[in-house]
């Protein structure tokens with residue numbers, strides 16, 4: 503193998519693999535230390551109710567400020583955090599910070615927190631973490647919404663169902679994130695107590711054939727409606743996309759058209775500007 507041929511040879515023949523493995527190890531070490539070093543923060547992206555044109559909630563989105571590499575996307579480090587088991591303490595940190603932030607906002611504004619499927623590996627621990635985050639923030643469960651992806655449903659269904667029922671008993675709402683990208687969606691949707699469906703950005707994005715997409719959006723909104731679930735569209739970037747979402751019957755939107763995810767310091771001003779303007783408009 504490469505090792506037995508000696509250092510010089512192996513670096514000649516397998517430079518990228520060695521470099522990649524080393525970079526991964528480095529990332530892993532950095533990630534393990536990042537929580538203690540306070541390198542994480544949350545950004546918040548508003549969710550807008552189209553009928554009333556007010557902000558009804560924010561989604562908390564995790565950011566990693568690496569001292570040398572700068573801002574690193576969650577798409578890059580969440581999978582690694584899941585692999586090395588760090589996602590459990592990290593997810594608990596997100597829950598507590600998100601609830602603390604939201605406890606300072608008007609009480610009709612909710613906070614959505616992404617929960618990794620790995621956190622459903624120990625549902626008792628997850629529920630304890632939720633209860634603790636709510637208690638520490640002195641916030642009712644009804645202001646918290648957990649976003650989970652379809653892959654959670656591939657786990658032991660009884661255990662997941664039990665956890666969802668316990669969460670709902672605390673008043674916490676559950677949204678299915680990235681709806682339509684997994685394969686279990688339609689067969690499983692009706693048997694799980696979701697409050698909300700988040701239509702994946704891939705259905706909102708412009709494509710050559712948007713007649714088909716409009717039909718899909720309409721169908722998901724109708725399906726949600728008949729199951730008693732609200733629908734929210736994510737990734738709305740243009741007025742044209744917004745018009746299509748609206749026509750499709752989807753009542754809540756989130757996307758760059760309204761705002762990118764913003765630092766916590768900017769949330770108060772955004773709520774004041776957006777929501778109070780509506781009150782004087784009417």
Ligand code: C2E
Nearest residue numbers: 563564576577580596616617618737738739756757758759
């Ligand atoms: P997600 O939960 O589906 O979050 C939506 C993603 O779409 C966010 O990316 C958001 O910044 C982005 N987005 C919002 N509006 C638009 C838009 O109009 N156009 C485009 N192109 N993108 C838009 P972000 O923040 O990079 O997060 C990526 C994913 O990382 C999230 O997808 C979620 O799966 C995961 N993630 C983020 N924070 C957490 C967390 O605290 N815990 C866990 N377990 N996962 C997280």
Ligand code: MG
Nearest residue numbers: 561616649679
């Ligand atoms: Mg989400």
Ligand code: MG
Nearest residue numbers: 679680700736
């Ligand atoms: Mg999503």
Ligand code: MG
Nearest residue numbers: 651679680702
């Ligand atoms: Mg996603």
